[in-house]
Amino acid sequence: MATIREKQGAAHTRIMGVGGYAPSRVITNEEVCTWIDSSDEWIRTRSGIESRRWATDEETVLEMSVQAAGKALAAAGVSGDQLGAVIIATVSHMHQTPALACLVADRLGTNGAAFDISAGCAGFCYGVAQASDMVKAGSAEYVLVVGVERLSDLTDIHDRGTAFIFGDGAGAVVIGPSDTPGIGPVVWGSEGDKYDTITQTFPWNEPPTADEADTGEDGELRGPFLQMAGQAVFRWASYQMAEVSHKALAEAGITAHDLDAFIPHQANMRITDRLVKVLDLPEHVPVARTIAEFGNNSAATIPLAMERMLQDGSAPHGGLALLIGFGAGLVYAAQVVTLP
Amino acid sequence: MALTQEEILADLAEIVEEVAGVDKAEVQLDKSFTGDLDVDSLTMVEVVVAAEEKFGVKIPDDAVKDLSTVGDAVSYIEKNQV
Numbered sequence: 001m002a003t004i005r006e007k008q009g010a011a012h013t014r015i016m017g018v019g020g021y022a023p024s025r026v027i028t029n030e031e032v033c034t035w036i037d038s039s040d041e042w043i044r045t046r047s048g049i050e051s052r053r054w055a056t057d058e059e060t061v062l063e064m065s066v067q068a069a070g071k072a073l074a075a076a077g078v079s080g081d082q083l084g085a086v087i088i089a090t091v092s093h094m095h096q097t098p099a100l101a102c103l104v105a106d107r108l109g110t111n112g113a114a115f116d117i118s119a120g121c122a123g124f125c126y127g128v129a130q131a132s133d134m135v136k137a138g139s140a141e142y143v144l145v146v147g148v149e150r151l152s153d154l155t156d157i158h159d160r161g162t163a164f165i166f167g168d169g170a171g172a173v174v175i176g177p178s179d180t181p182g183i184g185p186v187v188w189g190s191e192g193d194k195y196d197t198i199t200q201t202f203p204w205n206e207p208p209t210a211d212e213a214d215t216g217e218d219g220e221l222r223g224p225f226l227q228m229a230g231q232a233v234f235r236w237a238s239y240q241m242a243e244v245s246h247k248a249l250a251e252a253g254i255t256a257h258d259l260d261a262f263i264p265h266q267a268n269m270r271i272t273d274r275l276v277k278v279l280d281l282p283e284h285v286p287v288a289r290t291i292a293e294f295g296n297n298s299a300a301t302i303p304l305a306m307e308r309m310l311q312d313g314s315a316p317h318g319g320l321a322l323l324i325g326f327g328a329g330l331v332y333a334a335q336v337v338t339l340p
Numbered sequence: 341m342a343l344t345q346e347e348i349l350a351d352l353a354e355i356v357e358e359v360a361g362v363d364k365a366e367v368q369l370d371k372s373f374t375g376d377l378d379v380d381s382l383t384m385v386e387v388v389v390a391a392e393e394k395f396g397v398k399i400p401d402d403a404v405k406d407l408s409t410v411g412d413a414v415s416y417i418e419k420n421q422v
Contacts (some may be wrong), residue, residue, distance in 0.1 A: 046380060232401040235385045270382050 009138030010065060011058065013175055014182025015128070015340045016142075017282060020072025020307040021170040022294060023055035032164045033140060043164045050271020052167035052295025054152040061093050061319035064170035065104045065148045073108070075340065080108030080209045083174075084140025087131055088116045089123025092150045096204075103145065112140065120198065121265045121327025122188070123147055123299035124171070128323070129186035131175040147299030148171040154200065156225035164257070165268070165294040166226065167295030171303025173340070179193040179337075184252030187244055188333035197232045198328035199274060200224040233330075238274035241326050241334075245279055248334035259285045261309055261318025261339065265326055266291035275324075286314045298319070298327065306339065307320035315339055343374055348395070348414050355390045356410075359383060369411035377410075396422055 028051050029040040043049055061199065065088060073080060086105040093100040093116060101114035118125040124147035131143035151166035175183070201224045202208055214222045239265070249255060262285050264272055269291055278288055288305035297304070302323055309315035317339055324334035344353075353367035359377045373379040379387065388399045391413070393409075397420045399407075407413045 046382065229401070231381055231385050231404055234382050235389065235401065238385070239389060268382075274386065 007138035009134075009136045009141075010177030011136075012178040012181045013132040013135045014178035014180075014338055016176050017075030017172045017340050018071045018171070018173045018307045018310065019073075019075060020172075020300075020304040021071075022304065023059040023064065023168045025056055026055040027052050027054050027167075027292055029164065029295060036160045036163050038160060038164065039179040039306055040149060045333045046268075046270070047165060048272075048289070048292055049164060049295050052164075053170040053297070053299045057219045059168070061090060061100055061148045061150055062103050062107070062251055064150075064168070065100065065146045065172070066107045066168040067144055068148070068172040069104060069108055069144055071195055071307075072172040074172050076110075076142075076176070078142050078174050078176065081110050083108065083110040083112045083143050083144050084233045085113040085131070085134060085143045086110065087127040087145045089119060089127045089144060089145070089147045090116060091118060091120060091123075091146075091298060092153055094153070101150075104144075108144070119325075119327075119333070120329055121129070121296075121301070122266060122325035122329070122331045122333045123327075124302045125323055125325035125335060126188065127330070127335035128173065128175065128337070129181065129335060132183040135175060135177055142174055142176040142266075144172060144174055146170060147301075147303055148299040149300050151226065151298055154224070154226045156201070156223065156227075159227070161227065161230055162213070162226060162228060165296050167297040169294055169297040169300040169304055171300045171307060172305075173303055178334070183338075184248065184336035186287050186333055186335045187247040187251055189331070191236075191330045194232065194236065194330040197229040197236070197330060200209075201227050204221045228254070234268070234271060236330060237271045237326050239278060241324055241332060242275050242278035244326075244332055244334050245257050245275065245322060245324050248324065252336035254283065254336060255322065257282050261286050261288070261321035261323055263302055263305050263309070263317035263321050265289040266294065266305060267296050281284055299325075310339060343395070343418070345414055345418055350408070351394055352391060352410065352413060352417070355394060356387055358389055359386045368413060371410050372408055373413075374408070374409065385420050392415065394409055398415070
């Protein structure tokens, strides 16, 4: 009987280039306070957010993805047609099917494999893990991973608990073969018993009845919007994610002292502060805090922060960074990477 | 041996002082965390996690929302301590 021939990919992988796209509309806390009864000081104290970026009508998830991808490809020295696969992490591509990744691949000039993943704010780290494994398995030589969101489309601007948090944006990386290890083992998982802690107000196919519906002044149905159980999410993200971070460091065979950057998902500055404390992160390790400027744009926060830290020199090219994403599912993923 | 209500209050007051920066003398049974002590919802979670470690009790998310005063928290810990 004939045997199946297998393929072997690269022994090691790395992030070859990163690129981000922050949309053009700057939404200040003052503007947010015209929708909700709050104040600049209240928002800063609770979240560390000073402003967030929201997309214009022209800044679609496709356009933002293509912009971020173009920068990542240029930084990596890889052309679009060399991509063997395109993975898009998003929860705000408003088509159940087809995948946004197919449009992005087409715009970049590749017919490589293309698909979207739904892993909320952990989506980027999920994508990095998948891409790295694909390159090692020989399924693709170069893989593009994009985290992109337009959470403004899913934000209830009258909800005092979430209106100030969310933002839009895109970040991308190109992952390819490497002579030395550049992407550590992923520590990931899901906790489906907490499915309801971050969710949408109603499913697309089950809109509320006329008496229950939240309608605007024009009588039109509002939503669905993102909603969160703040305290439960805060506890999970601030304490359990510190344990996951420790595991990712251990799996990579390094300690927190070896890190040149800590880039957690930008969910809330308070979560970042608490993680740094629980992790007992050495003071010399720079920490991503881009939420102050960009807000929480879910799958895009980590690559956007990575690009920013490399640009402003707070993190060194070639340095070791711990990435951790966590969010709706609940799901999480963490890995140590070498910065491009 | 189970701690008395006074002992729990004294330890809890220290936690609230350390985590939320509230003078521990202010932490009295009739004080509300949000209204009187200005402990916001996320700081409350930090207080709860520290209290779980200190007293060896489990305070699930569902229980946290019922702890509106210091007295509520002290009673919960007193009832659930091992």
